[in-house]
Amino acid sequence: xxxxxxxxPVTRASHPLRKTRLLRRLTPYLLALPLLxxxxxxxxxxxxxxxxxxxxxxxxxxxxxxxxxLDNYRLLLDSREFWNAMKVTAIFAVISVPIRLxxxxxxxxxLMSETWVSRLMRGALFLPSVTSxxxxxxxxxxxxxxxxxxxxxxxxWFGLGKVYxxxxxxxxxxVLIFVNSWKQLGYDxxxxxxxxxxxxxxxxxxxSVDGGRKFHVFRRVTVPLVMPTTYFLLVISVIEAFQVFxxxxxxxxxxxxxxxxxxxNMLYRVGFTLFDIGQGSALAVILFILLxxxxxxxxxxxxxxxxxxx
Amino acid sequence: MQFGLQKGxxxxxxxxxxxxxxxxxLLGSTTLGSAQTVEFWHSFGGESGEALNQIxxxxxxxxxxxxxxxxxxxNYNDIVAKLQAAIPANRAPDAVIMEVTRYGxxxxxxxxxxxxxxxxADPLKDELYDFAREVGVxxxxxxxxxxxxxxxxxxxxxxxxxxxxxxxxxxxxxxxDLLAVSQQITEELGDEGITGIAAxxxxxxxxxxxxxxxxxxxxxxxxxxxxxxxTIEAYEFMASLVHEHKVASPDGVTRENDGRDAFLAGKVxxxxxxxxxxxxSTAALGDDLVVMPMPCNKVCAVPIGGAGIGILxxxxxxxxxxxxxxxxxxxxxxxxxxxxxxxxxxxxxxxxPQQPIAADALEGKxxxxxxxxxxxFARGRPRPPxxxxxxxxxxxxxxxxxxxxxxxxxxxxxxxxKTRAEAERLEK
Numbered sequence: 001x002x003x004x005x006x007x008x009p010v011t012r013a014s015h016p017l018r019k020t021r022l023l024r025r026l027t028p029y030l031l032a033l034p035l036l037x038x039x040x041x042x043x044x045x046x047x048x049x050x051x052x053x054x055x056x057x058x059x060x061x062x063x064x065x066x067x068x069x070l071d072n073y074r075l076l077l078d079s080r081e082f083w084n085a086m087k088v089t090a091i092f093a094v095i096s097v098p099i100r101l102x103x104x105x106x107x108x109x110x111l112m113s114e115t116w117v118s119r120l121m122r123g124a125l126f127l128p129s130v131t132s133x134x135x136x137x138x139x140x141x142x143x144x145x146x147x148x149x150x151x152x153x154x155x156x157w158f159g160l161g162k163v164y165x166x167x168x169x170x171x172x173x174x175v176l177i178f179v180n181s182w183k184q185l186g187y188d189x190x191x192x193x194x195x196x197x198x199x200x201x202x203x204x205x206x207x208s209v210d211g212g213r214k215f216h217v218f219r220r221v222t223v224p225l226v227m228p229t230t231y232f233l234l235v236i237s238v239i240e241a242f243q244v245f246x247x248x249x250x251x252x253x254x255x256x257x258x259x260x261x262x263x264x265n266m267l268y269r270v271g272f273t274l275f276d277i278g279q280g281s282a283l284a285v286i287l288f289i290l291l292x293x294x295x296x297x298x299x300x301x302x303x304x305x306x307x308x309x310x
Numbered sequence: 311m312q313f314g315l316q317k318g319x320x321x322x323x324x325x326x327x328x329x330x331x332x333x334x335x336l337l338g339s340t341t342l343g344s345a346q347t348v349e350f351w352h353s354f355g356g357e358s359g360e361a362l363n364q365i366x367x368x369x370x371x372x373x374x375x376x377x378x379x380x381x382x383x384x385n386y387n388d389i390v391a392k393l394q395a396a397i398p399a400n401r402a403p404d405a406v407i408m409e410v411t412r413y414g415x416x417x418x419x420x421x422x423x424x425x426x427x428x429x430x431a432d433p434l435k436d437e438l439y440d441f442a443r444e445v446g447v448x449x450x451x452x453x454x455x456x457x458x459x460x461x462x463x464x465x466x467x468x469x470x471x472x473x474x475x476x477x478x479x480x481x482x483x484x485x486x487d488l489l490a491v492s493q494q495i496t497e498e499l500g501d502e503g504i505t506g507i508a509a510x511x512x513x514x515x516x517x518x519x520x521x522x523x524x525x526x527x528x529x530x531x532x533x534x535x536x537x538x539x540x541t542i543e544a545y546e547f548m549a550s551l552v553h554e555h556k557v558a559s560p561d562g563v564t565r566e567n568d569g570r571d572a573f574l575a576g577k578v579x580x581x582x583x584x585x586x587x588x589x590x591s592t593a594a595l596g597d598d599l600v601v602m603p604m605p606c607n608k609v610c611a612v613p614i615g616g617a618g619i620g621i622l623x624x625x626x627x628x629x630x631x632x633x634x635x636x637x638x639x640x641x642x643x644x645x646x647x648x649x650x651x652x653x654x655x656x657x658x659x660x661x662x663p664q665q666p667i668a669a670d671a672l673e674g675k676x677x678x679x680x681x682x683x684x685x686x687f688a689r690g691r692p693r694p695p696x697x698x699x700x701x702x703x704x705x706x707x708x709x710x711x712x713x714x715x716x717x718x719x720x721x722x723x724x725x726x727x728k729t730r731a732e733a734e735r736l737e738k
Contacts, residue, residue: 256715
């Protein structure tokens with residue numbers, strides 16, 4: 001160490017210990033920076049861009065994007081198509097999510113044992129979740145084809161008439177609910193299995209000693225204690241239901257006559273086939289707000305009742 | 311339209327070739343300095359895709375400095391949607407196949423370049439048939455050069471007709487004729503899952519509307535005719551095939567290709583579809599395939615369909631030059647003959663029929679000339695910007711009518727009003 005450095009006064013900012021502390025504080029942020037940059041570029045910037053476009057009129061091609069204020073929102077809220085899409089999406093979510101969760105819980109309780117049959121069934125039920133949605137939709141389009149499909153062929157063996165699975169507005173939505181539930185059920189089951197395995201076995205033993213019947217044990221022990229998992233699945237499933245697109249696009253394209261026209265399908269149609277990116281963006285913003293509102297609602301109303309721990 | 315051998319024009323043809331070669335050399339002098347890659351989006355798979363690949367290979371062999379990077383990006387609707395998204399992202403291709411009624415919006419917005427500087431100096435301009443040259447013109451400028459041109463034709467399965475007891479010379483001229491034959495097939499063979507006719511797809515619907523002496527939009531005045539009496543009558547007939555008479559499967563209403571696929575699988579007696587389906591239809595049905603002209607319910611009229619290749623304004627000048635060389639090559643008699651004989655799309659070049667491969671097809675492939683013979687009463691279709699919107703929206707209207715969910719007149723009146731409003735918005 002030279003005399004010159006020895007003579008330099010050690011200020012608060014340049015103190016080596018202080019520098020180390022600062023670096024230690026900054027390290028987590030620096031490590032998170034690349035990921036935050038990625039999220040900002042691919043999530044927050046597009047959200048801000050969509051918000052901006054929702055107040056403009058644009059067809060992707062014009063050099064100008066004139067400001068139209070709330071016109072896009074007003075036109076959407078005045079349109080029959082928008083309210084139809086909202087209704088169809090809500091029906092889809094309200095029907096498909098509870099059915100899926102109830103079925104998944106029931107099946108998961110039956111697959112808790114570590115037998116080879118259970119393991120095989122878990123794998124088999126999970127397969128649709130990792131299968132391409134487009135492939136599933138194409139296959140089911142043929143299964144439910146009116147004149148050439150397997151379902152009507154089976155009905156025909158029993159002397160029953162043709163069902164217009166994808167042409168009857170009263171039925172088409174149910175077909176989509178069935179196909180979507182079939183695809184997602186395996187995922188729900190696996191998550192429920194993880195939740196069920198976390199329930200202490202002592203509780204079942206105690207219930208058994210108290211003479212609890214299977215149904216009562218299920219209702220009083222299993223269902224309450226698996227509630228955090230149910231809550232998680234509920235949040236994920238409702239968001240997924242509101243964002244469903246691929247199955248609709250491949251199987252019905254929102255038809256017949258709007259009977260399966262869900263919000264994201266309408267968003268794609270308005271933005272990418274009818275050249276109105278302003279209205280499409282407005283629809284995306286409405287969907288975003290709706291999902292946030294639903295998440296907050298679920299958190300406030302259900303969230304408190306989920307956990308048993310203090 | 312005459313497709314004779316025109317032997318007397320040999321000298322002119324030779325001169326045109328020399329002029330063409332000079333033009334290509336001139337164009338080449340600006341592009342051969344460096345290798346160019348032209349990204350080209352198209353919509354052809356299967357046999358059509360193979361024929362296109364052969365044309366591209368021939369082009370690259372003749373033009374060593376240019377590579378055509380061809381990508382099949384889906385059907386005409388998909389191309390419109392993907393191009394629309396690719397442009398603001400600066401990911402647009404250099405050349406693109408665009409359906410003949412749907413490029414107007416892109417031309418109007420300056421996405422496609424005016425090809426006049428190339429086209430006017432290219433002998434190809436005089437080689438093309440009038441109908442083919444016309445499809446590329448929007449507001450007096452040429453934006454696409456035709457590649458695949460078509461008209462709808464009536465295909466039927468002879469084996470199904472025989473089994474249903476329908477004579478080969480049964481009239482198929484009017485709506486009533488179509489209905490009567492469809493009913494007989496469905497009655498006789500319905501137990502085997504065979505239906506009379508495929509639900510008409512959008513191109514066929516447009517053809518049947520023209521046969522009823524109407525249109526969706528008047529190609530000269532631009533007047534919207536969606537709610538004209540004859541258009542309503544045509545839609546009422548088409549919708550009745552599905553929901554009233556049940557001679558067409560509703561599967562083909564919600565998924566238009568299902569009707570065609572069922573015909574190819576021998577499950578449908580008749581199909582009205584583009585002549586571009588000739589190749590796959592003969593491959594599927596062989597000698598059982600019969601091709602007939604479109605019906606003439608009130609008048610004989612067919613729409614001209616298909617697509618042409620346009621060049622994007624966002625590409626570098628050198629790449630545009632290279633792209634035009636390919637566009638011109640693809641419409642040459644040699645390339646067009648390969649395309650025509652493989653797919654059934656009509657010749658667009660007057661010299662195509664003299665090419666050996668095309669002459670063989672005309673001689674040995676029965677029915678491949680039906681579309682060509684219809685050109686006497688073929689009509690170009692309008693292509694103002696609103697057509698893209700109208701065609702995208704029409705599917706939902708058709709579903710509502712064909713499945714019997716809404717009254718035809720009510721649907722078309724509402725649809726016409728919306729189309730007028732949209733046209734007004736787009737013109738602003």
